[in-house]
Amino acid sequence: MSTRLSALAASVTLLTGLTGLTAPAASADQPPASAPAPAGGPVVNLATNPGFELPAPNLADWGSIPGWTCTGGPAEAAVTTAAPHTGTSALTVTPAGADSTGECAQTVAVQPNTTYTASAWVRGSFVHLGATGTGNDVAPAWTETTGGGWQQLTTRFTTGPNARSIRLYVHGWYQQGPFSVDDVHVDGPAPAPAVQAGSVPTTDKVVFFTVDDGWQRTPEAEKFIADHHLPITAFPLPMPAGTDPGFFQRVTAVPGSSVQDHSVSHADLSKLPLAQQQVEICDARDAMTRLFGTAPVLFRPPSFAWNADTLQAAANCGIRTVLTADADFSWGAANIWHPGPLQPGDVVLMHWSDTLATDLQRALAAADAAGLKPAGVVDYLH
Structure with missing residues (x-):
């Protein structure tokens, strides 16, 4: 346990240094002023099943979360109706062991050289929201604690010239207990129709x-x-x-x-x-x-x-x-x-x-x- 808590402390120090935050974080670094402007077209939410309201399709794997892949599977992650942020459902993750952060993720199609805003409402301790594969590293948004209520995390990233998809993730931290997620957004221009x-x-x-x-x-x-x-x-x-x-x-x-x-x-x-x-x-x-x-x-x-x-x-x-x-x-x-x-x-x-x-x-x-x-x-x- 002491090893995990030491890793937690080190991670908090690192994230604080990356994001310049001295209090529970609600956002990550913003793109530089010289970042490319968003491509044309209306801004929409590109996340799949962002409010955890959609039913699993017939023939889907039992216990799967539509649109999401959770590392712990149904043993850790479930859609619940207990006190969602909005609507009738939210995702609740209970890491099953000391070596799990309870990560859930999805792949989102993006356009190159374009700025996107990712956000999610979370509840729990040391919950993280971030994206990989953007072509430009940005520290995740995170919060030390939401105090039992809901808090919005927000991060912005600008995709690189070769980025066609990113991996959006949410996770907790080792031995920090359950966390919940609702109303996920990846806001930006929609790709042209197939x-x-x-x-x-x-x-x-x-x-x-x-x-x-x-x-x-x-x-x-x-x-x-x-x-x-x-x-x-x-x-x-x-x-x-x-x-x-x-x-x-x-x-x-x-x-x-x-x-x-x-x-x-x-x-x-x-x-x-x-x-x-x-x-x-x-x-x-x-x-x-x-x-x-x-x-x-x-x-x-x-x-x-x-x-x-x-x-x-x-x-x-x-x-x-x-x-x-x-x-x-x-x-x-x-x-x-x-x-x-x-x-x-x-x-x-x-x-x-x-x-x-x-x-x-x-x-x-x-x-x-x-x-x-x-x-x-x-x-x-x-």
Whole structure:
């Protein structure tokens, strides 16, 4: 315990030196006067599930906090209805051991060379709010104690020239007890909406095979992909991907292949408000990143159901392209939704199903007949 308390004292001294604070902190260093001005467009709150009011999507991991990843999982972090700052809910974290700060975090899409203001209302002792990956180090905002009530922490940061996302975090401190968080903000200009595409403009003689969902994983499909050295763009849901990540690693081992985002619950996103669509897309992005080590750059809307909010929600999750298709070879079908045979740049839809091996064989024959070769779609979308 003495070691942790010594670390706490040292951290307080360091943070006080960084922020110039002599009392419980409510903000961190401000960007210099020469910092770039915010980009054009209205200032909005970019945080996902900022008030902890949104329900977890169907098929989400039990106990997960929509929009957030907490290091201690449900053993430490839970949404509670006890005395929130506003609304009906807040996040309460009870670090489970002496080595835990109870950190919860989320990835937020940002623009380069732009100033953002992050804030959160907190309750507890030695609660911290900060951001990493900004390109310009800024000390976290923190407070020694909120005296049993709610206190707002605020920090500002200016992103570097290469920053496209930041990691926003809140945490307590070792052996300092529970803390609560509510009404989180990352205020700044929203990214431009993602672009919807059903095909890829190219004169190269290529076609793109995409495979959705992931519930039925057959050795026949895996063997066909390996034997024919097929680049596959996989859009699995987090639950089947997490059940058998090795399968998806094997079927996307051919160069050009990748694993992308298909939402958490396969819901009709066009019937959900933007905030819930953002949870569906961002949480699936986080799951794919944890499982496969690379953040998705494409989003496939379930059942091709999307609207303008989908494009903004995808952009808020750092995704630039919402990809549908212009041909469907699933479950024995051979539908091309334009006149004539497959054309360069066509995106072909299939599903991880018990017919996938024969579906792939039929799609490959159609591509061969049109003089096209399968390629990786990510290589063609920039």
